[in-house]
Each structure stands twice: as C-alpha cells, then as structure tokens.
Amino acid sequence: MYRLPIGKYVEIGVDWLTDNLSTFFDIIKSAFLFVIDGFEFIYVGIPFIIMLAIICTIAWWTAGKKTALFTLVGALVIKSIELWELTMKTFALVTTATVIALVIGIPLGIWMSRSNRLNKGMRPILDFMQTMPAFVYLIPAVYFFDLGPVPGAVATVIFAMPPIVRLTSLGIRQVPRDVIEASRAFGCTPKQMLFKVQIPLAKPTILAGLNQTIMLSLSMVVISSMIGSGGLGDIVLKGITQMKIGVGFEGGLAVVILAMILDRITQSIGKPKSKRKVA
Amino acid sequence: MIKVEVKNLYKIFGPAPQKILSHIKKGTVSKKEILKKTDHGIGVNNASFQVEEGEIFVVMGLSGSGKSTLIRCLNRLIEPTAGEVYIDNEDIVKYDVDKLREIRRKKISMVFQNFALLPHRTIEENVAFGLEVQGLKLEERINKAVEALVLVGLKGYEKSMPSELSGGMQQRVGLARALATNPDILLMDEAFSALDPLIKKEMQDELLSLQVKMHKTIIFITHDLDEALKIGDKIAIMKDGVIVQIGSPEEILKKPADDYVREFVQGVNRTKVVTAGSIMKNTDTIVFSKDGSRVAVRKMKEASISSVFVVDKQRRLKGIVTIENATKLIKENKEDLNEIIDTDVEVVSPDTLIEDLIPLFINSKYPIVVADEERKILGIIFKVSVLAGIMGEEEYDV
Known part of the structure; x- marks a missing residue:
C-alpha cells in the first residue's frame, strides 16, 4: 500500500520555517524569555517567608481557612525537601504560559462565540492541539527555539490554550438569549454588551477554563524539562533516568502540592464567599 | 395624537424572505402552505x-400567532x-444603527416575559442599566434608579440581588428598569404571563394605576384575553401573523370579526367587561315631579309597570314612585308626587x-x-338585562 509521506512533509515544512522565519522566532524567543525571567526573578527573589505569607493570604481570601492551612503545610514540605526554588521556577513557567494562553485564548474565544464559521473551523484545530501527545510539540519547538525554557513554554501555551478558548466561547454563547435581547433593547453597543453583559455572565465558565489551562500548563511544564526548561521537571527526570525513586517521588510530590494549591485557589475565584441572606 | 403607527408590516423568516414576500402579497397563500413548500x-x-399617545394597546393571540415578532419589529x-413603523411620524425602519440605538435608549423601552434581569447585578444596578448604557454618571443614574424603584413599590430592595426576589418582584424590577429611562413608549412582551394568577392581577392593577400617573404609550402583548380586556384601551387580535380585529374590549366582545375571535371570547368573564351603558334600556316612561299623581298612575298603567322614575324639569332624577303609593295619594285627593317619592x-x-x-x-x-x-337619566337596567349581559345576549339600543 502507498505510504503517505506525512512525516516527511512536516519535516520539510519545519525546515522551511526555521530557514525563512528565524528572525520572527528570535523575536518570540526574546519576548518569552523576558517574561519567564521576569516572573522567575520575582518568585525566586522574594524571600521564602514573605512569599509564603503572600500565597497563604491569597489562599485564605479566595478559598478560605482550610486551603490556607493546606497551602502553609504544603509550602513548608516543599521547603524542607529543598525544592522551593525549583518549584518557583516551575511556577514562573506556568505563569508565563498561562498568561500568554489567556492573552491569545480569551479574545479568540470571544471571536469564536460571535462567528459560527470560525467556531466550526477552530474546533478541529483545538482538538488537534489538545490531543496530540504533548511530547510531539517539543520537537519542532526545539527546532524553532533551541533548548531551554522558551520551547517548553511555547509548547505549553499550545497544549494548554484550548480549554480557555473553548470555555470562553461556550460561556458567552450560554448567556441567556433574553438577557442579550434586553440589553439590545436598552441600546447597548456591541462593546457595552460584551463588557457589561456577556463577559460578566460568562465569568464562571471562563474561570473554569482558566483553571483547566493552569492545570494543563503545569503538567506540560514538567514534561518540557526533557528539552531543558528546568524547574521541578528536572528532578522528576533525574529520578527516571537515574532510577532514583526517592528523588523522583519528591519532585513529583512538589508538583502535586503546587497543582493542588493552584487548583483550589483558581476554583474559588469568582464564587461568592458567603451566600447573601435573603432580604 | 398618534404615537405609533404601523403600516403594512411583514416579517418573513428564512433564507430568501423577499421572494416569499412577493408571493404572499400576490396571492392567498396560507402560513401552513408556505411552511410546507x-x-x-x-x-x-x-x-x-x-x-x-397615552393609550394601552394590547396585541393578543395564541403562541405562534406572531405577536412577539410584531412587538420586536417596533424597536x-x-x-x-x-x-x-412610524414613531412620532418618523419611520424607524429607515433609521441607521446609531439613530436606532438612540431611540432604544431614550424613547422606547421594553419589559420581558422572563424578566431578563442581569443576575450579577444588584437591583438598583439593574434598574440603572439603561441609564448606564446612555453614559450617565453613577450618582445620577443611581438616583433615578431609586426613584423608579419607589414608583414600583420596591423601596428598600436596592442592594438585593435578583435571585433573592420573587417572580412578581423581579418583574417590578423589570418595569422599573424600563421606566428609569423615562421613555415615551413601553413595550411589554407577555410581561405578566410568567406570574402566579394573584400576583398577575396585582401587577395589572399596579400597571393601570401607574398609567394614570404616567400616561405612557404602552404596547402590551398577551395570550390571556381576560388580561387584554382588563388593561387594554384597544385590542388587536392576531392569528397566523394577521391582525384579524382591532377594537375596544367591548367591541371585540360584542362584535367578534370572525369565528376565531368569537371562539376566543366565548370563555370570557363578561361581568368584568360589559358595562351598564351597553345593557341599559331606553326609558320613555318617566314622570316629571310637577306632573302629579294621576299622570303618574296613568303612565304606569299604559306601560303596565308598577313603578316609575320621577325627574325634575332638567330631567334630573329625583326618585321613584310605586303604583300603590300613587293610587293611595289619589284616594286622599292629593296631587303632589314629592310626598311619596322614594329616593x-x-x-x-x-x-x-x-x-x-x-x-x-x-x-x-x-x-x-x-x-x-x-343625574340626568340615560337609561335603566332590569335584573334580567344583567343576566342577558352576562350571557352575551344583550340587545343594543343603537
């Protein structure tokens, strides 16, 4: 049977892109690096005690006492197994990838909610981005951006963006028709409609998308340590390659703790802290 | 003064409405045929x-009759x-987006069947929404919103959330939101249909009493004939997108334009619609107070009735005399009816x-x-005419 030369064409395509668009990739690389370094500088630079206080306070505000307590204990565990700095590096990568995914994903989601054609066209692309085994992104990313944190972050953005795009679009589409009609009847401009009605009403769904995007970023950031992105992934990778179960487990534990803290906090954003009493 | 005028309005849904329009204009194609073919x-x-201006115009029809489509064409x-669609003699169908937005902000507002409040905003923020869209300053719009809330009887709920309010109260918020921009025209799309019967009645009364103060031009959509008859100054009945009859509540009840309307009005509680004026009988048999007892008795005998109304020179009612009392008066050889008038x-x-x-x-x-x-007599009503009025068999003295 005839073998479709898909892989070959992809290689040719990637080669062409590296040859012809190298300046473009360089610009992206510097931009990513700037953001990653910036976050890393802040997270690692802030002394542990102060950082701990900040995170615990945020956890208390958004998710309450229990999460704050968990955050405190979790952070102390990470500190005591001497993984705090690496955790902060991973966190910087996650933050970068998430911020970039949001900056691209939310407007794209809004656009998709308004155009059925775009919505149809984007769906297979989003499926592709999300289901393609994450490792596969690493190869072209290295081609374009060399080794280091940038290709990892780029691959992470691609892998983690679909939920925020999908759920932004879904959230806006789910705004009740009569509310939309009412705001039209009162003379809203499209912009007023978006910011005063659609986004506020879609907020819970959009935040669910944010939560998923952060979780996916975290898992991908760990994987991208294979191309030298650094952070906790390095420890896990060391555990695997050197068959050091203890080291691997400690690295994995730190990832889990970071994931749980981020998950609990982002899940409680946007939820009312206490239900109002009926007047 | 005519506030809103609709002329030969069509709305056809589908990929090529103009083509279908020419078919409809030409021939007698029914809605079903169009849908099928x-x-x-x-x-x-x-x-x-x-x-x-200042009228409550009710558009009434069953679901699918096109009434909600019609009202949405008005804005x-x-x-x-x-x-x-003329509003103040300007055809708004020709308006561009900006002019249309302006008229929606200032002149026409709308109340919706399912309230359509913004769940993430407090009551006062909801009511102020129209003003916010207009670009009013926060303080000014909150002041006006609070005024509107007072008007609909929701003072004290400014900071509540919509979900904390009952359906009736939520619709008061909807009404306040529509009134806050001080529009000339209110479009009310099945505004009370989602409410419990008791609350519904309360809201109808509230709307009528507000209307006495406000004199808005209201276009009200409903599928409930009793509601239409109660609040409408004029009623248009719709079927399959066509207005089959327009008239006052009494006209609709008394002279239904076709079988469709007749069937509709059959179940109506006529006691709430039919008026004394339409069931009263003309009466020629009255006596003047100067006439005296003999004239009174003769007139009663002629008309074979047992009592007769007495009026003064200006035909103003003074009271009634019975045949027994008048005969007694004659026996006593007295003339003056004033002695025996029962007031x-x-x-x-x-x-x-x-x-x-x-x-x-x-x-x-x-x-x-x-x-x-x-107190000039226009007519009189017998018990039996009330029953006939309820049954819908009144004769009219036209």
Missing part, C-alpha cells in the same frame, strides 16, 4: 395599526421584511361594569338607573 415562516403578515430587535334608588354611571352592578341589585327592589354626572 418552502423553508420560510411568516411571523407578521401585513399588519397595520395606530396607537394613540427592531427583529428587522421587519417590509413595511413602515332610595341606585344610580350608576354608564361605564360601570356588570360585576359591580350585581351587588346593587341584591339590595334594591327597583331597576337601577344609569345617569350622567348631573
């Missing part, structure tokens, strides 16, 4: 009507396929509803007099 639906079919939430007669105005006549009859042995403000 093409992918099109007719929302509104050649609707024309006028609404006077172009739905674009009409053809026809004109205990129920007098009503012609627009009194049958509903309100019934209790009067319970306590009165005489027919009820229908009179104008100066």
Whole structure:
C-alpha cells in the first residue's frame, strides 16, 4: 500500500520555517524569555517567608481557612525537601504560559462565540492541539527555539490554550438569549454588551477554563524539562533516568502540592464567599 | 395624537424572505402552505395599526400567532421584511444603527416575559442599566434608579440581588428598569404571563394605576384575553401573523370579526367587561315631579309597570314612585308626587361594569338607573338585562 509521506512533509515544512522565519522566532524567543525571567526573578527573589505569607493570604481570601492551612503545610514540605526554588521556577513557567494562553485564548474565544464559521473551523484545530501527545510539540519547538525554557513554554501555551478558548466561547454563547435581547433593547453597543453583559455572565465558565489551562500548563511544564526548561521537571527526570525513586517521588510530590494549591485557589475565584441572606 | 403607527408590516423568516414576500402579497397563500413548500415562516403578515399617545394597546393571540415578532419589529430587535413603523411620524425602519440605538435608549423601552434581569447585578444596578448604557454618571443614574424603584413599590430592595426576589418582584424590577429611562413608549412582551394568577392581577392593577400617573404609550402583548380586556384601551387580535380585529374590549366582545375571535371570547368573564351603558334600556316612561299623581298612575298603567322614575324639569332624577303609593295619594285627593317619592334608588354611571352592578341589585327592589354626572337619566337596567349581559345576549339600543 502507498505510504503517505506525512512525516516527511512536516519535516520539510519545519525546515522551511526555521530557514525563512528565524528572525520572527528570535523575536518570540526574546519576548518569552523576558517574561519567564521576569516572573522567575520575582518568585525566586522574594524571600521564602514573605512569599509564603503572600500565597497563604491569597489562599485564605479566595478559598478560605482550610486551603490556607493546606497551602502553609504544603509550602513548608516543599521547603524542607529543598525544592522551593525549583518549584518557583516551575511556577514562573506556568505563569508565563498561562498568561500568554489567556492573552491569545480569551479574545479568540470571544471571536469564536460571535462567528459560527470560525467556531466550526477552530474546533478541529483545538482538538488537534489538545490531543496530540504533548511530547510531539517539543520537537519542532526545539527546532524553532533551541533548548531551554522558551520551547517548553511555547509548547505549553499550545497544549494548554484550548480549554480557555473553548470555555470562553461556550460561556458567552450560554448567556441567556433574553438577557442579550434586553440589553439590545436598552441600546447597548456591541462593546457595552460584551463588557457589561456577556463577559460578566460568562465569568464562571471562563474561570473554569482558566483553571483547566493552569492545570494543563503545569503538567506540560514538567514534561518540557526533557528539552531543558528546568524547574521541578528536572528532578522528576533525574529520578527516571537515574532510577532514583526517592528523588523522583519528591519532585513529583512538589508538583502535586503546587497543582493542588493552584487548583483550589483558581476554583474559588469568582464564587461568592458567603451566600447573601435573603432580604 | 398618534404615537405609533404601523403600516403594512411583514416579517418573513428564512433564507430568501423577499421572494416569499412577493408571493404572499400576490396571492392567498396560507402560513401552513408556505411552511410546507418552502423553508420560510411568516411571523407578521401585513399588519397595520395606530396607537394613540397615552393609550394601552394590547396585541393578543395564541403562541405562534406572531405577536412577539410584531412587538420586536417596533424597536427592531427583529428587522421587519417590509413595511413602515412610524414613531412620532418618523419611520424607524429607515433609521441607521446609531439613530436606532438612540431611540432604544431614550424613547422606547421594553419589559420581558422572563424578566431578563442581569443576575450579577444588584437591583438598583439593574434598574440603572439603561441609564448606564446612555453614559450617565453613577450618582445620577443611581438616583433615578431609586426613584423608579419607589414608583414600583420596591423601596428598600436596592442592594438585593435578583435571585433573592420573587417572580412578581423581579418583574417590578423589570418595569422599573424600563421606566428609569423615562421613555415615551413601553413595550411589554407577555410581561405578566410568567406570574402566579394573584400576583398577575396585582401587577395589572399596579400597571393601570401607574398609567394614570404616567400616561405612557404602552404596547402590551398577551395570550390571556381576560388580561387584554382588563388593561387594554384597544385590542388587536392576531392569528397566523394577521391582525384579524382591532377594537375596544367591548367591541371585540360584542362584535367578534370572525369565528376565531368569537371562539376566543366565548370563555370570557363578561361581568368584568360589559358595562351598564351597553345593557341599559331606553326609558320613555318617566314622570316629571310637577306632573302629579294621576299622570303618574296613568303612565304606569299604559306601560303596565308598577313603578316609575320621577325627574325634575332638567330631567334630573329625583326618585321613584310605586303604583300603590300613587293610587293611595289619589284616594286622599292629593296631587303632589314629592310626598311619596322614594329616593332610595341606585344610580350608576354608564361605564360601570356588570360585576359591580350585581351587588346593587341584591339590595334594591327597583331597576337601577344609569345617569350622567348631573343625574340626568340615560337609561335603566332590569335584573334580567344583567343576566342577558352576562350571557352575551344583550340587545343594543343603537
């Protein structure tokens, strides 16, 4: 049977892109690096005690006492197994990838909610981005951006963006028709409609998308340590390659703790802290 | 003054409405045929009507009759396929986006069946929404919102959330939101249909009493005939996108334009609609107070009745005399009727509803007099005419 030369064409395509668009990739690389370094500088630079206080306070505000307590204990565990700095590096990568995914994903989601054609066209692309085994992104990313944190972050953005795009679009589409009609009847401009009605009403769904995007970023950031992105992934990778179960487990534990803290906090954003009493 | 005028309005849903429009204009194609043969639906079919300023104009029809489509054409939430919609003599169908937005912000507002409040905003923020969209400053719009809330009786709920309020209260918020921009025209799309019967009645009364103060031009959509008859100054009945009849509540009840309307009005509680004026009988048999007892007795005998109403020179009602008392007077050789006039007669105005006549009859042995403000007799009502009025078999003295 005839073998479709898909892989070959992809290689040719990637080669062409590296040859012809190298300046473009360089610009992206510097931009990513700037953001990653910036976050890393802040997270690692802030002394542990102060950082701990900040995170615990945020956890208390958004998710309450229990999460704050968990955050405190979790952070102390990470500190005591001497993984705090690496955790902060991973966190910087996650933050970068998430911020970039949001900056691209939310407007794209809004656009998709308004155009059925775009919505149809984007769906297979989003499926592709999300289901393609994450490792596969690493190869072209290295081609374009060399080794280091940038290709990892780029691959992470691609892998983690679909939920925020999908759920932004879904959230806006789910705004009740009569509310939309009412705001039209009162003379809203499209912009007023978006910011005063659609986004506020879609907020819970959009935040669910944010939560998923952060979780996916975290898992991908760990994987991208294979191309030298650094952070906790390095420890896990060391555990695997050197068959050091203890080291691997400690690295994995730190990832889990970071994931749980981020998950609990982002899940409680946007939820009312206490239900109002009926007047 | 005519506030809203709709001329030959059509709305056809589907991929090629203009093509279907020419078919409809030409021939007698029914809604079903169009639906069956093409992918099109007719929302509104050649609707024309006028609404006077300060009038409550009710559009009534079953679901699918096109009434909601019609009302949405009036502020172009739905674009009409053809026809004109004049508001203050300007055809808004020709308006561009900016002018349309302006008129939606300032002149027309709308109340929705399911309230359509913004769940993430407090009551006062919801009410201020229209003003916020206009670009008013926070303080100013909150002040106006609070005023509107007072108007609908929701003072004290400014900071509540919509989900904390009952359906009736939520619709008061909807009404306050529509009133806050001080529009000339209110479009109310099945505004009370989602409410419990008791709350619904309360809201209808509230709307009527607000209307006394506000004099808005209101276009009200409903599928409930009782509601239409209660609040409408004029009613348009719609079927399959066509307005089959326009008239006052009494006209609709008394002269249904076709079988469809007749069937509709059959179940109506007529006591709430039919008025004294429409069931009263003309009466020629009255006596003047100067006439004297003999004239009175003769007139009663001629008309074979046992009592007769007495009026003064200006035909103003003085009371009633019975044949027994008048004969007694003759036996005593007295003439002056004033001695025996019974003033205990129920007098009503012609627009009194049958509903309100019934209790009067319970306590009165005489027919009820229908009179104008100066107590001049316009007609009289017998018990039997009330029953006939309820049954819908009244004869009219036209």
